[in-house]
Amino acid sequence: MSDGAQPGPQPLHGATLALTAVALALGTFMQVLDTTIANVSIPTIAGSLGASVDQGTWIITGFAVSNGISVPLTGWLMQRFGIVKTFVASVIAFTALSFLCGIAWNLPSLVIFRVLQGAVSGPMIPGSQALLLMIFGRSKQATALAIWSMTTLIAPICGPILGGYISDNFTWPWIFLINLPVGIVCALVCWTNLRERETPTRKLPVDTIGFSMLVVWVGALQVMLDTGKDADWFSSPVIRVEALIAFVGFLAWLIWELHEDHPIVDLSLFRQRNFALGTIALSLGFAVFFGNNLLMPLWLQTQMGYIATWAGLVAAPAGAVAVILTPFVARLVGRIDARWIASISLAAFALSFYMRSNYAPDADFYELVVPTLVMGLGMSGFFISMVTIALNGVPPQQVPQATGLSNFARITAGSFAASLTTTAWDRFEAVHQTRVAETTGSPGNPIWTAALHDLQQHGANASQAMAAMMQQVVHQAYFLATVDLFRASAWITLALIPIVWLTSKALSGGHAAGGD
Numbered sequence: 001m002s003d004g005a006q007p008g009p010q011p012l013h014g015a016t017l018a019l020t021a022v023a024l025a026l027g028t029f030m031q032v033l034d035t036t037i038a039n040v041s042i043p044t045i046a047g048s049l050g051a052s053v054d055q056g057t058w059i060i061t062g063f064a065v066s067n068g069i070s071v072p073l074t075g076w077l078m079q080r081f082g083i084v085k086t087f088v089a090s091v092i093a094f095t096a097l098s099f100l101c102g103i104a105w106n107l108p109s110l111v112i113f114r115v116l117q118g119a120v121s122g123p124m125i126p127g128s129q130a131l132l133l134m135i136f137g138r139s140k141q142a143t144a145l146a147i148w149s150m151t152t153l154i155a156p157i158c159g160p161i162l163g164g165y166i167s168d169n170f171t172w173p174w175i176f177l178i179n180l181p182v183g184i185v186c187a188l189v190c191w192t193n194l195r196e197r198e199t200p201t202r203k204l205p206v207d208t209i210g211f212s213m214l215v216v217w218v219g220a221l222q223v224m225l226d227t228g229k230d231a232d233w234f235s236s237p238v239i240r241v242e243a244l245i246a247f248v249g250f251l252a253w254l255i256w257e258l259h260e261d262h263p264i265v266d267l268s269l270f271r272q273r274n275f276a277l278g279t280i281a282l283s284l285g286f287a288v289f290f291g292n293n294l295l296m297p298l299w300l301q302t303q304m305g306y307i308a309t310w311a312g313l314v315a316a317p318a319g320a321v322a323v324i325l326t327p328f329v330a331r332l333v334g335r336i337d338a339r340w341i342a343s344i345s346l347a348a349f350a351l352s353f354y355m356r357s358n359y360a361p362d363a364d365f366y367e368l369v370v371p372t373l374v375m376g377l378g379m380s381g382f383f384i385s386m387v388t389i390a391l392n393g394v395p396p397q398q399v400p401q402a403t404g405l406s407n408f409a410r411i412t413a414g415s416f417a418a419s420l421t422t423t424a425w426d427r428f429e430a431v432h433q434t435r436v437a438e439t440t441g442s443p444g445n446p447i448w449t450a451a452l453h454d455l456q457q458h459g460a461n462a463s464q465a466m467a468a469m470m471q472q473v474v475h476q477a478y479f480l481a482t483v484d485l486f487r488a489s490a491w492i493t494l495a496l497i498p499i500v501w502l503t504s505k506a507l508s509g510g511h512a513a514g515g516d
Helices: 014-036 042-048 058-070 073-081 083-102 107-120 124-136 138-169 179-197 208-227 237-259 267-271 273-302 308-313 316-333 338-356 365-391 396-440 446-457 462-495
Strands: none
Touching: 014 058, 014 083, 014 124, 014 138, 014 179, 014 273, 042 058, 042 107, 042 273, 058 107, 058 208, 058 396, 073 083, 073 124, 073 396, 083 107, 083 124, 083 179, 124 138, 124 179, 124 396, 138 273, 138 308, 138 316, 138 365, 208 237, 208 396, 237 267, 267 273, 267 396, 273 308, 273 338, 273 365, 273 396, 273 462, 316 338, 316 365, 338 365, 338 462, 365 396, 396 462
């Protein structure tokens, strides 16, 4: 047993470095992919299991919230058992639960397996990030972050494409079963090449009280966000109780963590300006990105008539652009202040959302795709610049805790964004439905009567004509709600740029999990 602050293993070289980096990237890709692969498949899965689409969203949010809650344990697990053991064990458990998700027999069993899958996957992203930094060494930190950034951003884009293709051409269980060969390869390669390079460990007490409080307040808040719209929000006593539990639980957890000698979440990291502001900007930016990544395929499938495959393909160009540009951005991060790259990335996100807010109701596939090209430009520099800013000034021995905490904030923000986006979408739709009805007429109004008469003249009976009119009103209302959210996302993203400039200058190359 040794102290966790001692220098870490030396970087890898040659073919071993390349193979291990690919395996770590696959581990990250697999975990992030599973946060979005079910997005376009929710209608298919819910229908197959006899559930509603709203109930099906628990497949996404259940995974996201349990993953977010488990991430803070990463720092303790890595110090107690070592980064390599923690990461490999997480990959093995994740792979096993992927199999269980694939054989789930109803929605409750699938949600339970997804919650467990999210819980065991907590160390995968911060673990892969810390290991990549370790095996590349301090001098090649930009390369390590570029690999991590590419997989973390490309996976959410590939998720809907792959999920849509599987839903349209196979059966939904394969969405989860495809993880099996990837997980096995990742675990074998990483254990074979890294087990002799395990990081120092030390016995630390686990903050069970702090972790229990974390589970309570995050869980209560997520349940409130997911069920609020169906329960008419604060008119429901249950929602009020959940909000009270979340608020009081958060305050109690915050006070406890600030005074605990071995906290489950090391909040002292937020005393560093770059880490605090960088994490805030990273989390909010990712929340907007994640919410829109959920909204787009939902809108395309439920209102625009797209099948799952084509709904996923709309986002494909963003991933292609990001893959091409990220290696070039990685070279720039070591020479150019990361704040400039972060600002350009956020501006590109804002422009992409603004372009989407100008969609026409009858936009074709190519019109839908153009804004995603701009999105790809932002994706190429977003993560690598934000992580560089956040880790600037963090001591090497605290990198595992810092990556765990920043990922906890990011993942939790993303899970909240998923719930808030769908809720806002329904709320905006209700408002616009009223306005559309007032503008175009309602039953008894001359305009409405004329439209019904015209439909009947073309062969529809009275009930069919009425249904067609109501469908058009709902379709238009959802379209207006969608572009409203795109416009709001543009302004929110743009507002994050000043936060970036409150941080100190940051260049890549100064921080790694291991020494050079």
